[in-house]
Amino acid sequence: MLRDSLRALVFDVFGTCVDWRGSVIRAGQSVRPEGVDWSSLADEWRREGYIRGIARIRAGEMPYVGSDVLFRRKLDELIPKYGVNGLSETEVDDLAHAWSRLDPWPDTVAGLQRLKSRYIISPLSNGSFATLTAMAKRGGMPWDCIISTELRQTFKPEREAYLLAANLLELRPDRVMLVAAHDSDLKGAQAAGLHTALVPRPAEWGPNAPPLPPADPSFDYVATDFGDLATQLGIPA
Amino acid sequence: MLRDSLRALVFDVFGTCVDWRGSVIRAGQSVRPEGVDWSSLADEWRREGYIRGIARIRAGEMPYVGSDVLFRRKLDELIPKYGVNGLSETEVDDLAHAWSRLDPWPDTVAGLQRLKSRYIISPLSNGSFATLTAMAKRGGMPWDCIISTELRQTFKPEREAYLLAANLLELRPDRVMLVAAHDSDLKGAQAAGLHTALVPRPAEWGPNAPPLPPADPSFDYVATDFGDLATQLGIPA
Structure with a gap:
């Protein structure tokens, strides 16, 4: 068999x-409990940052970088887009590592x-x-x-x-x-x-x-x- | 601190x-309980197969191979040298993997x-x-x-x-x-x-x-x- x-x-x-989705939402809410659509941010982070980033690398549209870099780059775009204001550098770094928690x-x-x-x-x-x-x-x-x-x-x-x-x-x-x-x-x-x-x-x-x-x-x-x-x-x- | x-x-x-020494001796004794100096074989296997093999690769005297290959090559020399007679191919292969047990x-x-x-x-x-x-x-x-x-x-x-x-x-x-x-x-x-x-x-x-x-x-x-x-x-x- x-x-x-x-x-x-x-x-x-x-x-x-x-x-990943529930965990990222919870990580976001722990730094900004109100006023941010963390569900949409989580979905976009995964779909556009990770899945699409990997697809672009595989297609030869951008050079290889590891997934931690993909997560970080996309987060730096999503923070202003979703109005996540006033995070310290430490908080941003910590949020970027939500994918390890x-x-x-x-x-x-x-x-x-x-x-x-x-x-x-x-x-x-x-x-x-x-x-x-x-x-x-x-x-x-x-x-x-x-x-x-x-x-x-x-x-x-x-x-x-x-x-x-x-x-x-x-x-x-x-x-x-x-x-x-x-x-x-x-x-x-x-x-x-x-x-x-x-x-x-x-x-x-x-x-x-x-x-x-x-x-x-x-x-x-x-x-x-x-x-x-x-x-x-x-x-x- | x-x-x-x-x-x-x-x-x-x-x-x-x-x-490693006690374990390799026991692995050897389990296939040939008598007549083989497994202590000396274990020492030579480690010293001449592994330690010296790695030193030769680092010195550029031979191309890179992984340690599993170093162990296997040396065992194939040590079996006749120590008079380990009549092992089946399966027994030799199993003994070569003693280093994973x-x-x-x-x-x-x-x-x-x-x-x-x-x-x-x-x-x-x-x-x-x-x-x-x-x-x-x-x-x-x-x-x-x-x-x-x-x-x-x-x-x-x-x-x-x-x-x-x-x-x-x-x-x-x-x-x-x-x-x-x-x-x-x-x-x-x-x-x-x-x-x-x-x-x-x-x-x-x-x-x-x-x-x-x-x-x-x-x-x-x-x-x-x-x-x-x-x-x-x-x-x-």
């Missing part, structure tokens, strides 16, 4: 393991603990090595190691980003499974020869986001959360 | 965190747990990323992340090996302290601007090894084991 031949599970982080979804830590009992577990994220390490330490995510696409100055869904995980762990790609909430990520993993588990996160973009599409039938597993994935992989609760 | 400005502790692994010293895991309560803790080793990850998982070493010099195809004590740790963690070098049993490693860390803690491991080379030299007074801390280091750093037991 597939679950017996797998050796490592690698995880998308932003959206799959952690609630994202809260796990309620099932994440307990689910990872179960999955870790059988498999090597690691993030495989476009977040920086330092961001992923700090986030895991604060949130209690019990990774066996940290794999960031920054280690090869690439980004998912480039093929080499997925092969990086297999190569670092000295495993054949088909011994590795990506766990992610996003189809494009899982399709990239498939193309590189990894196995795939979809864990949809319908709350990722907030309560007013459109419903998610039905699960693509090509993924090896589809689970409602990390605990359900562990159960499907035969790991007792 | 220094202990308040530090953010991360990075650790030499072979000899400092784990008893090294047992922690008795104080290591409990000491790391204490140190982890205040600092980011990571290996900073010439062992491969996969070897360090597997060793930690098996031995229960609770690293926050895994840093191998393989990530930059370099080896300690090259300056860039130490800066790699600071760079990946996005910390100034003086916020990072190397914990190691070996003077040459600590001197390399000092030269790169890291702080240093010496934890001598007098049993590393076995019961008949010559006594260790007195501790160099330039190191920031000298501790008898990881628990003593935690205590000196003000972390309650």
